[in-house]
Amino acid sequence: MPEIAEVETIKNDLISSAVFGQKIVDVKVYASTLINEEKTNFIKQIKNRYLVDVLRKGKNLIFDLDSVYLLIHLKMTGHIFLKNQKDKLEKHEHIVINFENGKKLVYYDPRRFGKLLLQKDLSILDKLGPDILSKDFVFDHFYETLKIKRKKIKTLLLDQHFIAGLGNIYVDEVLFLSKLHPGKIADTVSKKDAKNLFSSIKEITLRAIKNRGTSLGKSKSNFASIFEDFGNHQNHLLVHTKKRCPKCFLKIEKLKINQRTSHFCKNCQKL
Template identity: 35%
Template sequence: MPELPEVETIKRTIKEKLPGLTICGADIFLPKIIQRPSPEEFCRLVVDKKVLDVDRRGKYLLISLSRGLVLVVHLRMTGQLIYTATEEPRSRHTHLIFYLDNGHQLRYIDVRQFGRFWLVPEKDLQAVSGLKDLGVEPLSREFTLDFLAKGLKSRRTTLKSLLLEQTFIAGLGNIYSDEVLHRAGLHPSRTANTLTPPEVRALFEAIRTVLEEAISSRGTSVRDYVDGMGRAGTFQEKLRVYGQKGKPCTRCGRPIERLRSGNRSTYYCPGCQK
């Protein structure tokens, strides 16, 4: 699933293209991806709306339109939102096309078909499932060392589970929680409220550093992710633990191991993350 760095990269790439353009029409080829309103009403309302801005909240894209409307997009596991020329060949997994007044298109492509769209008045944004409950943005001013320390102190869950909890910190997923914990030298099964002040600081700094580095690399392309122009990211070349089972740790040389909990894998170094 695209995580904060990937969604932020998509936001930045399509923000270079979309603001000021008007949506002339839309074709929906997979109605179930439209959550609100009905697919018919969605197409009617989006026509003749100008794109004003593109933003991100957690793993959600927020595209502000004229007349007070906001297009909310959650890419889920394999969703791609790509700005492209009309003559570009269309993927067979293209489920939604927005036609733009400059002759280009914004296409939604999704192999697994889990992505979702909402078109709502700005005042109703909090009614979008999952959006209203998001926690703090980890690269914002609100995310401070004190905030993290207080949040950890009250939690008895594991660090990995807590980092994945979108109501606590918005945007982290499986890839970056593993990378953050390795960078901080913390075991993923460690109980959150047992961290010492130096360990809290190490976790705080690792969250910011890993996310900033991943954004600078335009995200991690290990499966389907591409940015808003269809280009792959490069952070997969810098992954230290995620997907690296059996490979030597870049810090201590011990082989990376994998834990499994349900359907989720966690990668860590048994030498650095005791």
């Protein structure tokens, strides 16, 4: 599932792409289950609008279409690709947005878990916690909230109501960098360790964005940018999917927490 770094990469690429600021001249919907409006109404609300901005909160990609917003959550296998309109429609390309300059954005999703939601405002995102890259992500609030949570720290960091943007890959990386066991209970984390955790969240996120996200394989179900190239951060992962700890060289352990597999070093991340 694309996490903050992957969605930020898509956002940044779209802002610098040929479709930014362009007029939408046509929309094709081939899978109505992915949208929150009746198909005809969905198309009517988007057609003839301009892509005036591209935003992001957490894992949500947001198209500002001038007084209406298109929220896109890619879920497990969703992608946004930039193509020429003359390019042939491929399998799993379920929604196509055509622009005046001959370019198109296609929504590609083999498993169809993603959602494209038209909204008049962004209040639907108010339930999310602070985005890691926003000014609202501050240590004092982070620590205050941490100290009243009895959840395991791995589970809490995955909770988008706590902070928005992290997924399984980057939580593993963050916990390793901050030397915290994924099963540690959140309200038992000391202030010193919480500061390390807070800075590690930012550090891992910025590293992954610099490396244009993580692609754990070469199939089309793995993350790819709008240009259909893979990320590079998989070459810089510390523990997620790794066999040996990069510090002590002991075997990386696996632990199921709330149905999610955690990768950690039992020597460097003691419970």
